Amino acid sequence: MLNPITMVDITAAELHAAEKIFGDRLELAKRYVEHLATSGTERGLIGPREVPRLWSRHVLNCAVIESVIAHGSHVADVGSGAGLPGLCLAIARPDLELTLIEPLERRVIWLQEVVDDLGLDNVTVMRTRAELAVGNVEADVVTARAVSALTNLAGLTIPLLGGHGEVVAIKGRSAGEEIDKAAKTIRKLGGEDTSVLTVGDNLLEEPTTVVRIVVNKSQKKS
Numbered sequence: 307m308l309n310p311i312t313m314v315d316i317t318a319a320e321l322h323a324a325e326k327i328f329g330d331r332l333e334l335a336k337r338y339v340e341h342l343a344t345s346g347t348e349r350g351l352i353g354p355r356e357v358p359r360l361w362s363r364h365v366l367n368c369a370v371i372e373s374v375i376a377h378g379s380h381v382a383d384v385g386s387g388a389g390l391p392g393l394c395l396a397i398a399r400p401d402l403e404l405t406l407i408e409p410l411e412r413r414v415i416w417l418q419e420v421v422d423d424l425g426l427d428n429v430t431v432m433r434t435r436a437e438l439a440v441g442n443v444e445a446d447v448v449t450a451r452a453v454s455a456l457t458n459l460a461g462l463t464i465p466l467l468g469g470h471g472e473v474v475a476i477k478g479r480s481a482g483e484e485i486d487k488a489a490k491t492i493r494k495l496g497g498e499d500t501s502v503l504t505v506g507d508n509l510l511e512e513p514t515t516v517v518r519i520v521v522n523k524s525q526k527k528s
């Protein structure tokens with residue numbers, strides 16, 4: 307059983323952003339942050355030095371990408387780790403169906419425990435590598451953060467879309483350069499349009515940079 311016991315500080319600005327993003331599910335988000343700060347650090351899913359910035363650098367930074375995901379989408383989160391961004395999206399958006407793809411057993415066990423504790427009925431945790439999930443997962447949107455450089459990430463994410471859809475990858479300042487390097491691979495895999503978006507600039511001190519790849523593999527159309 308997970309037993310959150312510490313309170314993680316949240317500034318007034320972060321609380322304002324969290325209220326906007328999570329609405330009446332803010333208590334679930336707070337409980338998730340407590341899990342990250344306690345069992346998440348104890349079991350090595352998140353570094354202890356990250357605890358003071360769990361809200362700003364991790365949970366809010368991830369959760370704001372909900373604004374670019376269409377209502378009712380099936381979202382596969384590749385390399386979910388401690389649920390970033392997958393669990394943030396599942397909490398913020400109960401209309402979404404989340405599949406968290408993570409190969410490491412101890413992370414999968416922790417993710418499932420948190421999902422059960424929060425009572426999230428829109429999440430499936432899959433213990434596998436993204437490459438091996440192709441054919442078993444057909445998502446509308448594939449998300450990822452801190453998994454791989456875009457050239458490799460394109461190969462891990464685009465095949466999980468059912469022919470059409472979007473990859474939404476959280477990236478840093480090097481997003482533009484990564485797109486340049488990955489352009490050929492993305493096109494080969496069916497990427498039609500790749501762009502850099504900034505999300506959360508009205509809510510966060512440091513907005514989130516996202517690479518969005520719109521995919522249309524016409525040969526896969528039924």
Ligand SMILES: C[S@@+](CC[C@H](N)C(=O)[O-])C[C@H]1O[C@@H](n2cnc3c(N)ncnc32)[C@H](O)[C@@H]1O
Pocket residue numbers: 384385386387388389390391407408409410413434435436437450451452453462
């Ligand atoms: C640096 S962690 C990032 C975790 C989380 N997304 C975050 O932002 O905190 C990278 C994660 O990707 C997972 N991973 C690595 N290769 C993968 C693959 N081929 N398919 C799925 N997950 C993978 C690792 O097990 C790890 O949990």
